[in-house]
Amino acid sequence: MNAKLLLLGILKQSEMHGYQLYDFIERNLAVCTDLKKASAYFLLNKMEKEGYIQAVEQRVGNRPPRKVYRLTASGEQLFEQLLVENLAQYTPPVFSDDIGIAFLDQLPAERALALLRKRFQTMQLRLRELENIPPHPGATALLIQHQIHHLQSEIAWLGKLIASLEQGTSPARTPRREGIPDCESPS
Amino acid sequence: MNAKLLLLGILKQSEMHGYQLYDFIERNLAVCTDLKKASAYFLLNKMEKEGYIQAVEQRVGNRPPRKVYRLTASGEQLFEQLLVENLAQYTPPVFSDDIGIAFLDQLPAERALALLRKRFQTMQLRLRELENIPPHPGATALLIQHQIHHLQSEIAWLGKLIASLEQGTSPARTPRREGIPDCESPS
DNA sequence: TTTCGAATAGTCAATATTGAATAATTATAA
DNA sequence: TTATAATTATTCAATATTGACTATTCGAAA
Numbered sequence: 001m002n003a004k005l006l007l008l009g010i011l012k013q014s015e016m017h018g019y020q021l022y023d024f025i026e027r028n029l030a031v032c033t034d035l036k037k038a039s040a041y042f043l044l045n046k047m048e049k050e051g052y053i054q055a056v057e058q059r060v061g062n063r064p065p066r067k068v069y070r071l072t073a074s075g076e077q078l079f080e081q082l083l084v085e086n087l088a089q090y091t092p093p094v095f096s097d098d099i100g101i102a103f104l105d106q107l108p109a110e111r112a113l114a115l116l117r118k119r120f121q122t123m124q125l126r127l128r129e130l131e132n133i134p135p136h137p138g139a140t141a142l143l144i145q146h147q148i149h150h151l152q153s154e155i156a157w158l159g160k161l162i163a164s165l166e167q168g169t170s171p172a173r174t175p176r177r178e179g180i181p182d183c184e185s186p187s
Numbered sequence: 188m189n190a191k192l193l194l195l196g197i198l199k200q201s202e203m204h205g206y207q208l209y210d211f212i213e214r215n216l217a218v219c220t221d222l223k224k225a226s227a228y229f230l231l232n233k234m235e236k237e238g239y240i241q242a243v244e245q246r247v248g249n250r251p252p253r254k255v256y257r258l259t260a261s262g263e264q265l266f267e268q269l270l271v272e273n274l275a276q277y278t279p280p281v282f283s284d285d286i287g288i289a290f291l292d293q294l295p296a297e298r299a300l301a302l303l304r305k306r307f308q309t310m311q312l313r314l315r316e317l318e319n320i321p322p323h324p325g326a327t328a329l330l331i332q333h334q335i336h337h338l339q340s341e342i343a344w345l346g347k348l349i350a351s352l353e354q355g356t357s358p359a360r361t362p363r364r365e366g367i368p369d370c371e372s373p374s
Numbered sequence: 375t376t377t378c379g380a381a382t383a384g385t386c387a388a389t390a391t392t393g394a395a396t397a398a399t400t401a402t403a404a
Numbered sequence: 405t406t407a408t409a410a411t412t413a414t415t416c417a418a419t420a421t422t423g424a425c426t427a428t429t430c431g432a433a434a
Contacts, residue, residue: 087288101333107271224392225391229392
């Protein structure tokens, strides 16, 4: 649903056609969505059928006609509803990179450490990239700041993990050995 | 691909049938994946076709037969490859909750603040929940700690945002007014 | 003025994901 | 004992997602 909120929110500020929307998201809002082009088109079609947006055909030169979308009244309503829901809620992220962490003990300690140090470097690199993004206007700056804040926190966490692995000791509060919990034998 | 890593990693530790796998993930590894039941079955079938795992039919009582999966040699190989890739890499998260933040200025300031305070409370609640999870064995504890670390960082960030909105001033380093960047008029 | 790469604009077949249904077995409480 | 709820186990139709392709126009270098 958040993708709908995104599209509606942008269209509310200014009407656009599909490619423009996609391009705008790519350039300014990539940090909060991974909507692909085809998905954007799919959702626009769907929301048009559902009556939240309406399209006007526009011809420029002798290019093929483009559909320029704008919000309808019920689209405005949906936008507000989705915005209110979004703001009040917290969605716990899924750290899929942690899947590897769960199987850390399947690799020789030195190998695992080397790989984690590489991850650490990748993160530092990205942090520098984010810090070097020229100041975006409006709320985008806020979103980038959020990414930076998060990344710093993640770097700190991974740093501690690496340090504790280097000590050969378990990381704080982790009892016993590494590895995922023992699996009960099949019933 | 991370879902494959997850399934292979668990199967490497002990052979299981589909439901067992799914149940195990739900109970212990929900913080690093959101794999649904049907997706788990789909992937198991696929990996069987691809030769990474092989199934043995098992009958218990007169229940319908179950397929118990185990890694093949090429499955072990794929597991290691995916693990190495995973550990060395960092995948920037997509904060879809930030979509709402980008449209904060579409709501009266007081309304927006009230909603963000609600989000803040939700996060505190979840933090307490995480802190009260009884100590899991093995690496799961580490993953939960990671969630806690992250959540604390997110709470701090949102706290600052709320404070700066309460001041009526722009949050640090955010220039000019709120809102997503101006959209160039269509070409 | 031709050509070649980039930008614009969109489509579609293939793939992936999931909510909901099915169905058997076992536990539980009435 | 006998409903009924919970657990075990899987399937499938409907939806959603995306990589790869098509096609036009524009800019600029040769």
